[in-house]
Amino acid sequence: MIKHVHKMANVLQDFKPGPLDFYRTKASFDWKQLKVFLETEDIICYQNEVFKELQTQSEYQAQDSLFSSSFDQQRRIACRQTFIYKSIELLSLGNLLQNLKKPAVATRIMIQYAPSSTIKFSVTDSLFISVVRSMGTERHHHFIEDSDNGKIIGCYCLTEIGHGSNARGMRTTATYNLDSHSFILNTKDFEAAKCWAGGLGQMATHAIVYANLILDGTNHGLHSFVVPVRDPKTLLPYPGLIVGDMGEKIGLNGVDNGFVIFNNYKIPQENLLNKLGDVTKDGKYVTLFKDPNKRHGASLGALSAGRVNITAICEALGVKALTIAIRYSAVRKQFGPEHESEVPILEYQTHQYRLLPYLAAAYALRILTTMFVEVFYQFSIDSLLGNNVDKLPDLGVEIHALSSATKPIAGWIMKDAIQESRETCGGHGYLKAAGIGDIRNDHDANLTYEGENHVLIQQTSNWLLKFWPAVRAKEKISSPLQSVDFLSSGLDILNTAKFEATNIDEMCNPKYILSVYQWLVCYLLKRTWEKLNTDIDNGKNLFWAKNDSQVFYAKDLSICFVQHYLLQVMYNKILEARDDNIKNVLSKLFALYGVWSLQKHLPTLYQGGYAKGEMATTLVQNSILKLCGDLKNDAVSLIDVIAPPDFILNSVLGSSDGEVYKHLQSAIFRSPYAMSRPVWWQDITNWKENVLKNKL
Missing domain, CATH: 2.40.110.10 (Butyryl-CoA Dehydrogenase, subunit A, domain 2)
Structure with a gap:
């Protein structure tokens, strides 16, 4: 045990003492142990090697967060960084395949540090080569070699x-x-x-x-x-x-x-x-x-890779914004009881409600994307090598269906998380030096490319609808990733399940939360199927019947299905924890994401007869607030576990030392516009003189 702790201490360094210690000392768990549990020591060592390497590359040194580069400068910087990315051995495909957890880690690090060059590399190098390799034959191998050697650049x-x-x-x-x-x-x-x-x-x-x-x-x-x-x-x-x-x-x-x-x-x-x-x-x-x-x-199968990676990209950018907002909220003080000191804004219930559910969602997505990217890379390797041929078709279809919904869900959640992070930082969050504006702008593309979200998510509902005849026949339903296995009991779930929680503890029980989502999926699957077939029976062709079965039906079905899968994967991860403190805090995050997401599904629970009276709404609301309060003292340490290092974060508000005002003062004072007269100052004085002359 002593040897393990010593090794972990060498891998993960303590944060510098500072204002954030007020919350770090209150955490209910050891942040280092949670980080090792989520990522493993080998992956943490790999991350540290990448961080060290990036800091030696002059092309990757962070631009001053105060200034905007010109359009041409941004292009040139991204181009040069792309070539460096290609040459860094730590990020090479061969290195990544030695441990299938590394692709998700590499994507996360690079998208947080240099979004443009990371996207540029993925489409000019990775995607081009991937398509030639998967869609071509031996006569095309020279394109792969020329791309690898830098003789050509693809798109x-x-x-x-x-x-x-x-x-x-x-x-x-x-x-x-x-x-x-x-x-x-x-x-x-x-x-x-x-x-x-x-x-x-x-x-x-x-x-x-x-x-x-x-x-x-x-x-x-x-x-x-x-x-x-x-x-x-x-x-x-x-x-x-x-x-x-x-x-x-x-x-x-x-x-x-x-x-x-x-x-x-x-x-x-x-x-x-x-x-x-x-x-x-x-x-x-x-x-x-x-x-x-x-x-x-x-x-078009190569597009699945993009959707899987974009799910991970959404999580990475959302975490970056949440790191800034949560650390800032722990330092920023406003108001307080009369004749007492001001309190950190993280103490306010409204602030907790605005940020902590997104922190819970970030953890759920982190656990999912780590697993999902690993599964996809193994699938790609098996496809190339001809391994597990009999299992690949079903797995490929399930990956397609899941990624068609995880990408939209991750995009929408983190879009809201980033915007809420900006707003909870108040006026200071509007500064370019805060870093959140650039995150918001860079994230926006995730909602559209590799499939516009509202169109893409229909792929998931189309897949799910194929299972309804088997559900009605009470046939056994299973899939490689077990995302639909519960549908085997679909009719029993619909006929017997009802809202049974009577207190917050029962409402927050992981198995109970999962059971609520299972009912939602089964109910929406049945309802969407019936709506689709009723429209067809009434004379609509299949195209328009599907079109008119999206809002309140198929779209909600896909959302509930992926939310259930997110929670299912997270719950399985929680069961692996041996440390009670880690299991406890992850269970609270699980419950917060699950119950918070149920808010939007309350009308469906009542519509389908699953819930009656005030109990369901009251318990959902009270559970969310209770969980936010319970997680408040853990929030800083929870974000410490998944936060990027300061040189990647590059924010005056989110530094790990918590010295918000020192960094803010430095940023404001070093701006060339802070205490200088504009070169066009005479425009101001001449205008004033002209106004006076006209008045006279």
Whole structure:
């Protein structure tokens, strides 16, 4: 035990004494032990190695939080950081695969430190190579080698100006020319221009382009092609292309999102990524898939990686904002009883209610994303190596269904967490030096890319609806990740379950909370199925029936399903804890996230007859407030466990030493605008003089 504690002390350093000690000394658990429980000592050592390495890289030294870089500077910095990212051995794919927990850790660290370059690397390097590897064959390996060696820079072009979520509506064409054994790419009009491709705006030399394969006048649907777009030596576009930049965005301006228009642009036949479909030299189309729908779905399978990673990115950015807000709330003092000292704003019930449920959600997401990224990477490895072939299809479908909802849920939760963090820091939170504004702007893209959330989440409800006939037949239902196993008892849950809690302890019991969500999923599944089929029976076609079954039905079904899965994964993790203090504080976080989320589902509980009278609403409300109060003294240490180091946080309000006002004074005083006369000061005095002259 002594040896273990000594090793942990070397891995995790104590925080400097300061104002935050007021709460740190009140914590009910050892923050170091909780961090080791969540991440393991090996991962913590890996994190520390990455932190140390990043601090030696001049390109990654944090920009002064007071100043905004110009648009061009942001682009150049992100570009140079991307090359450094690619060269850092600690972040290489081979290193990550030695421990499947490392991909989630690497993503979290880098997205918190340098969001633009991290996104840029993921689309110009990781995604490009991943698609070539998964969709291509041996004839395409040279693209992977050239990308690895830095000879070419890739990007990914799916979205068009007129079509995003509806991939089937894409209009770019690749027509096979038998005489030249080549494909001719064309963009019919500006609405068909490929757009929003990260890296395409200024630096990509090659692109994965999704286009409709036209052969002898027959459209064989979307296929992927490797398309050269710029000369690697000059970065000038090739003739037959119009390549440009999308312009300045709300955030992530280090990423050069671009567009491309094709005008009879010829590429070799071999550039078709042909694992799923190919064209022979004599102009015949061949594919292993008899059903075009299955080939289409398989061709877009690479997008699951993006959704899994974005779920982790949302959590990482939300944690960064919550670190700032919670530490600030522990130091900032306002008001207090008459004739007594002012109290930290964290003591106020309203402040606790505004922040602590999001802290609980952050923990639930941290536990989920760590597991989920690990599962996905193992799935990817098995797919490449041909391992567990009989299990991969079901696992792939479940990953797709889960990630189609975890990405929206994580995005929405952390959008609100970041905004609440900004507001709870008051006026100081509006300063650029606080750091929250940049987090908010950078997070915003997570709500849209890799699938607009409201469209994407329908994939989850579509999957769930397929289980309802089995539920009605009382068949055994199971899935590789066990997300739907409880549906085997779906009818029994609907027929027998009801609101039974009579006090806060019963309301906060993990098994009881899980049972409430199981009823919600079963009820909404039944209700959505019935709504869909009633509309069809009344003459609506399937398209409009599905469209008219989203609000209050399918969307709520997907949300409740993922909330249940979040809690299920977190509960399983809690059961692994051997330290009672750790188990206790995690159980409170579990209950707070679970009961807080139930607030929005109270109408459904009453509508379905699960709850009656005032008890359910009263207990939910009282439980939330009780849990917030119970977790108040633990909040600082809980955020310490998952917070990034100060050099990554880069906030005058959220430093781990708690010296808010010292850092704030330093930031304000070193601003060149703080105590200087503007260079245009004469505009002010001349205007005043002109006003006086006019009056006279």
